[in-house]
Amino acid sequence: MTDEPAELVEEREEEADDSYALPRKAVAQILYAVDTNDRDQLIELMEPLHAADIADMLEQINAFDRMRLIKLYDREFDGEILSELDEAIREEVIGILRPEVLAEAVREMDSDDVVDLLEDLEEEQQEAILEVLEDADRVAVEQSLTYPEYSAGRLMQREVVMAPEHWNVGEAIDYLRNTEDLPEQFYHVILVDPKLRPVANVTLGRLMSSRREVLLGSIAEDTFHIIPVTRPESEVAYAFNQYHLISAPVVDENDRLVGVITIDDAMAVLDDEHEEDILRLAGVGEESRLSDSILETTKLRFPWLAVNLLTAVLASLVIAQFEAAITQVVALAVLMPIVASMGGNAGTQSLTVAVRALATKDLTGSNVWRVIRREAFVGLVNGVAFAVIMALVGFFWFGSPQLGAVIAAAMIINLVVAGLAGIMIPVILEKAGVDPALASGAFVTTVTDVVGFFAFLGLAVVVLL
């Protein structure tokens, strides 16, 4: 199913909303320029927009408008927009751009952005882009691509500003002022030893405000963090966030300086990691994007639903063992989903806290047993509270104190089990090297469903029949 431009007329008539990043009105005007094939107007309207906002807009409009807009915008399309686009839309856009426009856009990009662009593309598109790069850039990009995906080596920029550790402020300032091609953005001068191993960072602000004869080593920053080139980018983001780093040198296996990672790249990784965690916890493929097609979205969500179906069928098998009891006391069928549902929710609470605490390294060997004990107690306290409530509901609704006692007992059992499963399953998965955000949910729900139905129906058989 493709989107039809007709719907846009309807959308444009709706109210504008100030809270949107891009006002509806601006998007409507841009689409009007596209409709009327008015290139000058389109360029004028797009001119004040940041590349990130243009990329967002391209993701939000439908495929037909996107194609027409890009063809009309043509040579104005620059590399930064490409960098900002979601993967799925980016591939589509690359297919639409004329080869000359694409070549120019890519040549404008920084080498780390080209790497980021290339790693998501199919081989054919990769080669087409590598071909248009200048020789030096191509070598740099190809070198970066030899580092593992999602490693510091892919994230770093290769342009570094360094100085021998024995220099003084005056020498550093003279060097900087006489160097032609400093990077656009840099925050530190990295001090290196004779073997090119980084030993300290000096901030530009500190350099600016110190007297010329002061030794660089004496004004180095307290916090200095060196990143091996193979370190996973998630660990890099953690280090930036934990130690409030602004930039950090990257070293190869011989501890030699090969690049630098800056906080803006680390922030983007942190954002992605969080997004991934949230989507994984909800059983949505972590690559899920609003701009994905119906088919892609369905494919991403199907596996998790299939796992959930297995869980649900397992729970049904438990219920099936108690068919006779249900036939005798139909109130059991009415009340049984309550126990399972409460357990599922309590389990999700515990597991979410556990998954986050593992991700932020707040849950460690030093406190895991105390946290497990806490979760069990929290389950017990909440279990008792809801047991009292449900005992009353059971009694007043169905007039049976025994039924009230059964559901109360089942509630306590299931909430304690939910607390324990919610904390222990993520911890065990993490130890086993499986991402707890990805797999914990299914396991925890299975436990709380099975225990919930079994405790309630099993106790009912013992007490009521």
Next chain:
Amino acid sequence: MTDEPAELVEEREEEADDSYALPRKAVAQILYAVDTNDRDQLIELMEPLHAADIADMLEQINAFDRMRLIKLYDREFDGEILSELDEAIREEVIGILRPEVLAEAVREMDSDDVVDLLEDLEEEQQEAILEVLEDADRVAVEQSLTYPEYSAGRLMQREVVMAPEHWNVGEAIDYLRNTEDLPEQFYHVILVDPKLRPVANVTLGRLMSSRREVLLGSIAEDTFHIIPVTRPESEVAYAFNQYHLISAPVVDENDRLVGVITIDDAMAVLDDEHEEDILRLAGVGEESRLSDSILETTKLRFPWLAVNLLTAVLASLVIAQFEAAITQVVALAVLMPIVASMGGNAGTQSLTVAVRALATKDLTGSNVWRVIRREAFVGLVNGVAFAVIMALVGFFWFGSPQLGAVIAAAMIINLVVAGLAGIMIPVILEKAGVDPALASGAFVTTVTDVVGFFAFLGLAVVVLL
């Protein structure tokens, strides 16, 4: 319940794990120094640790060890550790520190960190800390506290580096080199007009590498973003992430420069916002911390479980309408949780994607109808797939093609409804000014439970009886 030191012996015997931020062994050695009251050893062991790691360790050990460690560490305890601590533990630690130690720690802190520290404290503790500050610092801190909580005004630092817009590079460099008290960290010189309104940013790198006679205005950065002092910090974090800002000037209601926000603060906010979203989606109070006590944790989780109980009871009321049918065909009781469970999971998938897309401003008036249509179609496609599977399960398990048809039809209905509810409920809540991460889950589950049971049991009555 308080933790007993006895458990630590047991913990220490467990295996160390390399992936932890703080090695178990280091923590064990530190606690041994505390046990043996060996202050010199404690100071030596703590010396190489970053304040953020010390704070993490203090959060992970139990309250008794924490108290003994802090008392033994005494004067070595510095302000940065306080800044890094979680709110709950921080209050506890402030209560343990001797007044002189606390005073010294606070005096060492930057003014924005003091603000951050104070805003979470109770009034009595606030005043005690304000008293120990020097006059100038106290005025700055009190002024910051007049801005709304979670606003740019609370986040910014007041120390700014600015220059008149008509200056050239030489004048700026001379000014910087002759200024005594430049901030420790700064990345831009902010150009201002005669009314102190910021007009552009020049990076220090650019300043360093330009000739002295070049006008500052001609080497200003392309991307320049001004932040009003009352803007919510979540919007500030969004702007930094979206536009790759490193620092941004903050202005008052007259557009005059009053401070500057740097990317490290924005990164911390982004991290908090994500954390809040994840915890809210899971129905855990957003202030939830591993270091919370059992009672606090129980109180935070109870409300969400209570809402879930209402939802579950509502679903039970639906089931109760079909008691007669269940008594006749007990297979209905066995299969009915499957339909509700699948709907709940599909709804959670849609709603998580919607909540994230709203947070990142990717879901706007320009694409909301298309996304709603997509979610309905995804629900339909997955619904049909699982309908086929469940029809077969229903048929082979219970030998009834009618039962298979009923569960298949109910599955399709519920997954389409789940997709629609999952997207529309967050969008409506956002429009109504309610945080969709907080409230969507309960509404969506209510819809999928009620529709799931009603569709399945209702169709069963029509087809089977």
